[in-house]
Amino acid sequence: MGQALYRKYRSKSLDEIVGQKHITETLSKALKQGKISHAYLFTGPRGVGKTSVARILAHEINGLPYTDDSAHLDIIEIDAASNRRIDEIRELRDKVYVAPTSAKYKVYIIDEVHMLTREAFNALLKTLEEPPEHVVFILATTDAHKLPETIVSRTQRFNFKPADSKEVVGLLGNIAKKEKIKVSKEALELMATHGGGSFRDSVGLLDQASSHSQSIEADDVLSLLGIPPDEAINGIMTALAKGRPTNAIVNSLVSLYDNGYQAAAIAKQLSQLIRQQLIDGESQLDYDTALNLLEKLVEVPTSHNPARFLEICLLTSVKPSISLVAAEPVIVTAEPPKPAPEPVVSPKTEEPAQEKPQKTKPSASQAVLDEAIWPEVLGALKKKHNTLYGVVRMAEPDFSEAGTLKLAFAFGFHQKRIKENGNQQLLVDIIRDLTGQVVSVECLLDKNATPPKTEVKEPMPEPPGDLSAISNIFGGAELLES
Numbered sequence: 001m002g003q004a005l006y007r008k009y010r011s012k013s014l015d016e017i018v019g020q021k022h023i024t025e026t027l028s029k030a031l032k033q034g035k036i037s038h039a040y041l042f043t044g045p046r047g048v049g050k051t052s053v054a055r056i057l058a059h060e061i062n063g064l065p066y067t068d069d070s071a072h073l074d075i076i077e078i079d080a081a082s083n084r085r086i087d088e089i090r091e092l093r094d095k096v097y098v099a100p101t102s103a104k105y106k107v108y109i110i111d112e113v114h115m116l117t118r119e120a121f122n123a124l125l126k127t128l129e130e131p132p133e134h135v136v137f138i139l140a141t142t143d144a145h146k147l148p149e150t151i152v153s154r155t156q157r158f159n160f161k162p163a164d165s166k167e168v169v170g171l172l173g174n175i176a177k178k179e180k181i182k183v184s185k186e187a188l189e190l191m192a193t194h195g196g197g198s199f200r201d202s203v204g205l206l207d208q209a210s211s212h213s214q215s216i217e218a219d220d221v222l223s224l225l226g227i228p229p230d231e232a233i234n235g236i237m238t239a240l241a242k243g244r245p246t247n248a249i250v251n252s253l254v255s256l257y258d259n260g261y262q263a264a265a266i267a268k269q270l271s272q273l274i275r276q277q278l279i280d281g282e283s284q285l286d287y288d289t290a291l292n293l294l295e296k297l298v299e300v301p302t303s304h305n306p307a308r309f310l311e312i313c314l315l316t317s318v319k320p321s322i323s324l325v326a327a328e329p330v331i332v333t334a335e336p337p338k339p340a341p342e343p344v345v346s347p348k349t350e351e352p353a354q355e356k357p358q359k360t361k362p363s364a365s366q367a368v369l370d371e372a373i374w375p376e377v378l379g380a381l382k383k384k385h386n387t388l389y390g391v392v393r394m395a396e397p398d399f400s401e402a403g404t405l406k407l408a409f410a411f412g413f414h415q416k417r418i419k420e421n422g423n424q425q426l427l428v429d430i431i432r433d434l435t436g437q438v439v440s441v442e443c444l445l446d447k448n449a450t451p452p453k454t455e456v457k458e459p460m461p462e463p464p465g466d467l468s469a470i471s472n473i474f475g476g477a478e479l480l481e482s
Contacts, residue, residue, distance in 0.1 A: 005207040006200045009175050011052050012066055018199060019167045020049055023158045027053070031060055037156045039128050039137040043144035044160025047198025051111060054138040058107040061136060074103035080112045086119040093127050096135045105136050113139040114146035121148050128154040162197025165189070171199065172206050181210045186218035194225055228261045233269045240314065241284035247394060247410055247451065249314050263306035267297040293317040315390065370399045373435060374452065380430045391417045392427065396449040405431065406442045408449035415443045
């Protein structure tokens with residue numbers, strides 16, 4: 001069985017440790033001067049070298065050579081996650097007084113020390129306060145804030161920092177060269193970026209990618225990590241920036257899901273893009289909308305249904321902006337009333353000629369049910385039920401069959417939503433109020449359905465009292481969608 005690359009190339013001396021020079025130099029000087037503390041505390045994120053430095057230090061203190069397979073009776077490693085109870089710590093406390101078998105110091109390396117119980121910490125505290133001269137403790141943790149101050153104050157603390165991207169790229173490049181792996185610079189940078197500041201995780205990505213191919217490109221890493229293509233993410237952002245989410249957003253998400261990309265990964269890429277645009281001052285979305293969307297995207301991985309939650313976040317994040325634009329006033333001049341026209345008398349019959357009937361504009365109750373009424377239907381629906389409006393506007397209406405409105409949806413969940421909780425009846429009532437006609441609504445599923453680009457016309461409220469006369473003279477305000 002082959003050895004994992006992160007184990008094969010684990011540092012064997014303080015000089016080989018990458019990215020923690022501020023720690024290795026301090027420890028090296030202390031060792032040369034013989035200044036050895038009875039307790040050390042190594043804190044920092046995972047995969048940055050805490051355990052490696054602890055093992056190296058334990059061997060350096062005793063003047064022992066260190067290899068990855070080194071094992072010595074006087075160097076004891078304890079996993080606090082598995083040995084966190086007071087009984088284990090009491091056993092340790094009893095054994096520390098036993099002299100080393102052959103080394104100068106008995107060294108205890110306690111990994112993930114923050115996992116100890118409160119009682120175990122209390123039992124350990126006494127030993128840290130007055131340890132035997134032949135005992136050295138090296139505590140390591142990723143969550144230093146969970147340690148009692150009484151423990152921290154009795155140790156020399158060293159804070160490990162996350163791996164620098166350039167240092168990780170250099171390390172990966174050296175390993176790839178030794179392993180005769182051909183890898184592009186872009187692929188190395190991707191591994192370093194998505195290693196999350198962890199040397200171990202970054203080397204693990206190289207190891208995994210090399211198992212697939214000995215010639216690694218950026219696309220191979222993206223596929224390995226399940227990272228959506230930049231083109232798809234930019235496409236979603238462009239659709240959001242238009243101010244009115246359309247089927248383009250849902251189509252993009254469905255396409256990404258079909259290609260195996262997870263909602264959490266899509267949300268992460270969108271978050272990174274939005275954050276970077278805000279930092280650069282080049283956001284495609286307005287500031288408040290961008291911040292609200294960022295807040296929602298963080299919750300996608302932990303939601304009950306990440307795919308549906310992501311879709312809702314995007315479809316509700318950008319709403320149509322509505323501005324109130326006053327219509328230009330109409331100037332009316334007073335004119336004297338004109339006298340009624342004299343009846344026309346026919347010379348033959350000398351009887352008044354019949355006047356032609358005047359054509360009148362049809363009232364709302366006489367409106368024709370066709371595509372022209374659709375913007376008014378959407379406007380009325382938006383005023384009564386904004387959420388349902390967001391679903392219905394995704395439909396392609398068909399008025400070709402008398403007495404029936406057919407709504408074609410590209411996605412099944414939209415079709416299902418319109419049939420829930422009397423939503424269909426609400427739409428029927430709105431059409432009846434606008435046209436005076438009672439229609440039946442049929443919901444169809446058609447992947448090729450395309451909603452029309454209509455300007456929603458919301459009904460204006462009638463001015464109260466005598467204001468209606470003024471409105472008739474000077475005109476009202478008009479709601480425009482941008």
